[in-house]
Amino acid sequence: MSPEQARPVRLANLHKRFGGFVALENLSLDIEAGEFLTFLGPSGCGKTTTLKIVAGLLTQESGEIYFGERRIDTLPPSRRNIGLVFQNYALFPHMTVRENIAFGLRMRRWPAARQAERVEEMLALVRLQGMGNRKPEQLSGGQQQRVAVARALAFSPDLVLLDEPLSNLDAKLREEVRLDLRNIQRQSHQTTVFVTHDQIEALVMSDRIVLMNSGRIEQIGSPQMLYDEPATEFAARFVGANNLVPARLEVVNGEAAARTGSDVHVRLNTVVPGLADGADIWMCVRPENIHIITGEGSSDGSGATVLDMIFQGTTVLVDLESDGLGSLRAEVPARHVAGIAAGQRVGLTFAAAHAVPRS
Ligand SMILES: Nc1ncnc2c1ncn2[C@@H]1O[C@H](COP(=O)(O)OP(=O)(O)OP(=O)(O)O)[C@@H](O)[C@H]1O
Numbered sequence: 001m002s003p004e005q006a007r008p009v010r011l012a013n014l015h016k017r018f019g020g021f022v023a024l025e026n027l028s029l030d031i032e033a034g035e036f037l038t039f040l041g042p043s044g045c046g047k048t049t050t051l052k053i054v055a056g057l058l059t060q061e062s063g064e065i066y067f068g069e070r071r072i073d074t075l076p077p078s079r080r081n082i083g084l085v086f087q088n089y090a091l092f093p094h095m096t097v098r099e100n101i102a103f104g105l106r107m108r109r110w111p112a113a114r115q116a117e118r119v120e121e122m123l124a125l126v127r128l129q130g131m132g133n134r135k136p137e138q139l140s141g142g143q144q145q146r147v148a149v150a151r152a153l154a155f156s157p158d159l160v161l162l163d164e165p166l167s168n169l170d171a172k173l174r175e176e177v178r179l180d181l182r183n184i185q186r187q188s189h190q191t192t193v194f195v196t197h198d199q200i201e202a203l204v205m206s207d208r209i210v211l212m213n214s215g216r217i218e219q220i221g222s223p224q225m226l227y228d229e230p231a232t233e234f235a236a237r238f239v240g241a242n243n244l245v246p247a248r249l250e251v252v253n254g255e256a257a258a259r260t261g262s263d264v265h266v267r268l269n270t271v272v273p274g275l276a277d278g279a280d281i282w283m284c285v286r287p288e289n290i291h292i293i294t295g296e297g298s299s300d301g302s303g304a305t306v307l308d309m310i311f312q313g314t315t316v317l318v319d320l321e322s323d324g325l326g327s328l329r330a331e332v333p334a335r336h337v338a339g340i341a342a343g344q345r346v347g348l349t350f351a352a353a354h355a356v357p358r359s
């Protein structure tokens, strides 16, 4: 698909109940043409429900769905022109890879020559050239998942929906296929909605992330935005590791700072818009933004005692009991931990701190 062919998608006020339980609460969202958008959120927050409604496998109580100017939620599933990939790739076991990929083309009565050409294109796109005559059982999990993706993309759908397509793969393969999928999408320019509850996956793959919580959108933004400037306590806790310390916002001459109950004062780099002087906040500090000072100069920052150190390969997690900020976790490059040990007194400085509202 060329970038000009991709169409934007609009979800307008989607509302879904299961009995008395509200699964989606007036969810509205604009997806840009050619965008890779990820729904991220805890189990049960409504990710699959949203995808099923868009695909026409579930019916909403109210709300509308548009592809470009065209309303599509009134159409039956088969006429919505959506490519679907679910967790259990569900390839047709009796068909070859080639036949699986051609399936949607056959249904849409593409001429045989164009089908054959398109299948070769898709095999190249998912790096499975030469495997077209194999049966699914003769492929690895990652290869099968790539066939499922090729099948979903082959007929140039207006929208591709991927619901946790990587969750059956082991950790190493998952990382590989994750990058494959990202590159395939960048090449194919197809508007894509990807679902995961794995925040790393969301950060790696997405143009934008929609963070969901209990049937509502908590925050929408680029991966960097969600990571650096979470808008709520939920976002701050859900996306990436974070230290949250209760504090009060102080704004002096446009400079924002957090003051904790024990009177520790930390400069804030970013603050959720709308927070005013005196507001109750959570000061959020990422583990990698806590710098540990030992020896000379260790009394400059705020003080802490090292409780434990957890080796992770490239980095070491350092659990600290700070004077005035409670328990904190720092993440230090392994080559910088020489001289830090459990039981030791150290100084701390904060390379970046952010504030979200605290209710
Ligand atoms: N058919 C149904 N009947 C009743 N409740 C349902 C039905 N389908 C889903 N739910 C409920 O709606 C909520 C949202 O479910 P959904 O499958 O959308 O979650 P999800 O975000 O995809 O979670 P997961 O990450 O576990 O896949 C859940 O609380 C679920 O129990």
Ligand SMILES: [Mg+2]
Binding pocket: 047, 048, 049
């Ligand atoms: Mg789900």
